[in-house]
Amino acid sequence: MARPSPLIMAVGVYRFTNQDDELRVLFVPRFSGSERLPTTQTNYTIESATLALGEQFDHTATFFCRSSTDYTRMVDGGFTNVILLSDIDGEIWTCENDALIITFDSRGYTITKSNVPDFSLRMGESTPITFPSDTRNPEWIEGIVGYYGGIGGVWSDGTFFLIRYPKNLLREEGFTKLWSNTQPFNPPNDPYAQGGTTGDDESEPTGGDGEFDNEEAWIDPPALPSLSALASGLITLYNPTNAQLQALGDFMWSDLFDLDTFKKLFSDPMSAILGLSIVPVQPELFGDATVVLGNVNTGVTMPMISSQYVTVDCGSVTVQEYWGGYLDYAPYTKVEIALPYVGIKTLDTDDVMNRTLHVVYHIDIMSGGMVVYISSNDTIRYMFTGQGGASIPITGNDWTNVVHSALSVATSIGLGVATGGIGAGAGGAISATALAGAGAVVGGVANQVIGSKPKIERSGSLAGNGGLLGIQTPFLLITRPRQAVPSGQNSFTGYPAFITRTLSSVSGFTQVTGVHLINMTCTEEEKTEIETLLREGVIL
């Protein structure tokens, strides 16, 4: 086996978020012949340097760090950089005898330690993940990599490895070339670039590790119930015309109605008629039949209703942005929907803006009960109940009940009241508001204008008889802010941006909220003034 050439080469460029953008390389011993490492020394000077990609550094000293304390000292208190060097022209070498492979992340936290005497790995391959306790090496500290010397590189998944050599066995013999042509690797410098990481304890940065799954399922209105009162056979629903109802009434009040024939199931013939109502839908029919009341054939023919339930599809409306900005959304823009037989309901603007709303009613024509489904982009977002049948009294009791219900509805309609605006302060919300850093200007900040407006209830319950008198088609009410934009505002104060840019890539008025002033030749005082001016806004 050829002797390795005495070069240590950086094979990648790394950037870390809490360090400056400087690559620091920890040098591991360059193997030189069959020398043995001393075992008694405890303090060694670790050299480091800054290398660019491909830059070589000829290092001939032999050194190693015997303890994690030394290791910690040499990384200047921050988390360490990556040991990312290979020894011979991009090839990784390791020792086959009692070598330990340590895989760790960019923070220096040990992920695995594996005692693998014999191994052969290629770039990107991983060792079995085991983490045995190592009583022979008490200086190993969880989370800190202490090493005795070795060489390392980068797995393709972004973790780093260090192949640690046993003490006193840093020899040329036994080194085995693993692979050639290590590839440069650029780990993310932002936890959110790959979904973030979590710390091992509360002192570490956490969060940013969400799944970033923005799936939105299609949720359609359910099917109508499969079981209805009509299936019992104990009740029949008819859909009579005016003339047919009149004919039935004429029969019942005539001498033709034979009470002796009337089955003694009812004390009152009118009890055979369970109810008469007006519904705002066309029921499904399956043909005409003669109405039989308590076994008395009335001779009056009416269409029979085949289904207790009916669906009414009111169609779709697409709500589009007006301004194309944040003013189109809550709390600045408000959306309400007027629903027949329900009333006026408030919708969350964020649910409907730039989306298609679809309204579907499911109606029980026997009770008049309704459920309204409002979908936003094919996903149900709202469900409201209503009452869509108006009972027609045919007995004295019926009349009392109907009038009582109507009075209750009228009372609820009259409950529209004005309440205070959200966050409205006495005298504050309507006054003029000053722009930051400028004098008082006309017009209010959007959220103050919203807060100054009282919240009005536009309707109460529109059920039953009230519903028949109300609107019959749903509609949306949208209240949008009226923007006040002076000409050329963007050149004076800029528009919201919040992006990272090299300042040479932008022009015009620019205001920063954070800046790295590096490679500046000015004095400290001048640099502070520059940063202040950039935060106030400059013209590039």
Added chain:
Amino acid sequence: MSFTIVLQTNASENNRLDKTVTDIITLEGVLRDESSIMNPSVLVQASPSTLAICNYATIGAFGRKYFVTNIQAYRGALTRVDMKCDVLSSFASEIRACQGIVYKQENLWNLYLDDGTFKVYQNPILGSYVFPHGFNTMQFVLAVSGRP
């Protein structure tokens, strides 16, 4: 120590990096005692009336550009010119090489960010949209006990 000072008129905003300046006069000046190069006070051989329209200066020896903050007759034919470093113009190229989070920008924006930039009037815009279908019929439903 004497050096060349170019006295100019600046027509641009103070917070603009690249200023439009017009040279008025080039002079030799000396730095007054205990005067810093960030806020120099320079003595020049010129009358105040000549320098009256000068509000800007460049001193190549210091590598900086300056706002003129005061022009004062000194003695004899000397005039004292007090200046303050224009850090934006002096280090414009270095500033442009830096990276930052741009919070407000004239030509690059995201109007979905709510930072209170925009004012609104008290009278909102009211709109309404009708759904294409509704309830368009009224029907009787007669419920009868038993079967026909």
